[in-house]
Amino acid sequence: MPELAIRLRSIVKHYGEIVAVDGFDLDVAQGTCVGLLGPNGAGKSTTMKMLTAQVIADQGELEVLGYKLPGESKVARAECGVVPQLDNLDTTLTVEQNLRVFSHLYRVGRSERKDAIERALQIANLTERRGAKVDELSGGMRRRLLIARALVHRPRLLLLDEPTVGLDPQVRQELWALIDALRSEGTSILMSTHYIEEAQRLADTVTIMAKGKAVAHGRPSELVARHAGREVLEVYGPPARLAEVEAAALADGMRTRRTGTSVALMGIESRNGKLPDGERRAANLEDVFVLLTGEEIA
């Protein structure tokens, strides 16, 4: 068994003049959950689609579960589950029919099919709604069904593309618990997201992607310590005051970020000089994200 569930090296993908992915590297170790964080247009979805060979890289090496892509993609896909960003369930079918169809597409043997569907229904907590048409399900149930559909053949690797986008906080937390349970069972997971909290809670390691490149990789706590320090000072005030504080901090060699209503000064724990008045808080992954990508979070 290869040590890496996913290995990408120097991946490049152009769409005409646009460079969607630009020399991207990524490792996902077996049994870990890696978060792929990045703003819209960073190349996350293109990268996710390369892993199922729906997008073919112009350059670079791709391996999924030890299979070289795109040549061996089909055999790799047999051992992967994919939860797409866009809901693509068959809406006129029932929950159970959707799972049955995908048990065929994923080549679950006839003798195992019934148990596989029951297991998927249990994982997604949809056993009671097995006969309901997809049209009748709530947004959260549909997302759970998408995850169940991706798990019906017991994949070794799960690819989650923005798994909780557009869901309310309660449903999001339900899905986090489900994903966390899968990881603890040993399933390797690659999850693209632009929700910082999602990556921080679920991912063992995070790769931050911007403009098609990996700009940082590591454990969330390491990334925070490396790029934003331990403590942050949020200074509030009118725009002119914020500009003044920001200019002074930059001149003093500090790293800063704007949050709209405040300016945040990073790594203040190592500063001995006088600091402006403000609110102290712990540095977080969002600070790192904004510092490295130059973009605010949705």
Place this chain on the structure above:
Amino acid sequence: MTAQRRKRGVGRLDRPAIAGVLVREMTNFSSFWRATTFSSTVEPTIYLLAFGFGFGSLVSQVNGLDYVEFVGTGTVATAVLFSSVFPSMFGTFVKYQFQHTYDAILAAPVDTEEIVTAEALWISMRAGTYGCMPLLVAMVFGLDPRVDMLLVPFIAFMSGFGWACFGIMIAGLLKSIDNFNYVTSTVITPTFLVAGTFFPLSKLPEWAQVLGNINPLHHTVELVRHASLGWDAMADLGHLGALVLFALIMWRLAIRALTRKLIT
């Protein structure tokens, strides 16, 4: 399990992949079969009534055949065309553009070649069934049953496969569903009118006869008519060859067009 062992049975045009897509199609069909069956039965009946009683009152015989025999057998081809080309054109485009179904299927161990093959097979099976409806209706209006008519579903299947692939190819090539109107007006309408369905090609100008003779639907009409009314061995082998060639060319073109759309 080694990589080599896992690879076994995962190649091109895999039977499990085609079966998986067929299961999806059949399961979905179970939710709308009534409406499809209704339109596939009522539409040719209306055509037969309109042409049978309309033209039939003016024309009693065409090429030595009673007009009901002529039009009843010809309408089979129209039913095959309509029940294959429209579901494939619109169905493929909707699944690609609006339902994102192909993203889900391609995430499984299924390739575009298998999607096209399975969907065209399913549509042509339906066309093979629904194509027989006009023949049954024509029997009510006086067409004599014949054992060789049992081959009509197979002729309809072969023709339906070609037209289903043609529809998939169009869906793969066009960027907007509105553009389908161009294809309907410039290809599909002339195809079903210049096929010897409602009037014989021999009555058309020479250029239209040439076009009619390369029209795959004309070969469908001729085969169905001969299965129903008497074979012309050499000519029918040619008609069958034309349908097989049409199906093969369209199959490969459909795979090429949809692959270019789905794999970037």
